[in-house]
Amino acid sequence: MKYMIIRRLTILLGGFMLLSMTVVKLNQETVWEVPEDYQNLENPYAEVEDEDRIGRITYSKYCKTCHGSKGKGDGSAAKLLETPVADFSADVFKDQTDGSIYYKVYTGRNEMPGFEKIIREEEDLWLLVNYIKDL
Ligand code: HEC
Structure with a gap:
C-alpha cells in the first residue's frame, strides 16, 4: 500500500516536471x-x-x-x-x-x-x- 502511494506520487511529480519544462520551452520560443x-x-x-x-x-x-x-x-x-x-x-x-x-x-x-x-x-x-x- 505504502509503495503504491509512493509510486503514484512519483508518476505525478514526473508528469508535473515534464509539463513545466514544456511551458518554459514554449515561453522561450514565443517571447521575443x-x-x-x-x-x-x-x-x-x-x-x-x-x-x-x-x-x-x-x-x-x-x-x-x-x-x-x-x-x-x-x-x-x-x-x-x-x-x-x-x-x-x-x-x-x-x-x-x-x-x-x-x-x-x-x-x-x-x-x-x-x-x-x-x-x-x-x-x-x-x-x-x-x-x-x-x-
Ligand atoms: C521569410 C519570411 C519573412 C520575411 C521576409 C519577413 N518576416 Fe517578419 N517574421 C517572420 C517570422 C517567421 C516571424 C516570427 C519569428 C519568431 O517568432 O521567431 C516574424 C516576426 C516579425 C516581427 C515580430 C512580431 C511580433 O509579434 O513582435 C516583426 C516586427 C516583423 N516580423 C517584421 C517584418 C518586416 C518589417 C519585414 C520586412 C522588412 C519582415 N518581417 C520580413 C517571417 C518573415
Whole structure:
C-alpha cells in the first residue's frame, strides 16, 4: 500500500516536471526578448508624414511575401515556414514600443530575417515600423 502511494506520487511529480519544462520551452520560443535600450528607443519619425511612401514600398519589397498584404501573417511564403509568422493586428504586437519593433526587424529571429544589412537607412526602417503599425 505504502509503495503504491509512493509510486503514484512519483508518476505525478514526473508528469508535473515534464509539463513545466514544456511551458518554459514554449515561453522561450514565443517571447521575443528585446534589450531595454531598444525598448526605450524613441521613434524620431513617429510624427513624420511618409510622403514618398517609403514604408509601403519597403514593405512590399521585403516583407509582404511572408507577412501578407494586411500583415496577418498569411503571405504566400508563410506556409513554407516552420515558424508561425507574426500577425501585426494582434494585441501582443500592438502593445509593444516602436523601439521593440525596430529591434526585431533589425535583428530577426528564427525564419524572420534580420534587415540590418538590407535596409540601410535608419529613416527607412522607422517609416517601415510606422507603416506596419497601421496595417
Ligand atoms: C521569410 C519570411 C519573412 C520575411 C521576409 C519577413 N518576416 Fe517578419 N517574421 C517572420 C517570422 C517567421 C516571424 C516570427 C519569428 C519568431 O517568432 O521567431 C516574424 C516576426 C516579425 C516581427 C515580430 C512580431 C511580433 O509579434 O513582435 C516583426 C516586427 C516583423 N516580423 C517584421 C517584418 C518586416 C518589417 C519585414 C520586412 C522588412 C519582415 N518581417 C520580413 C517571417 C518573415
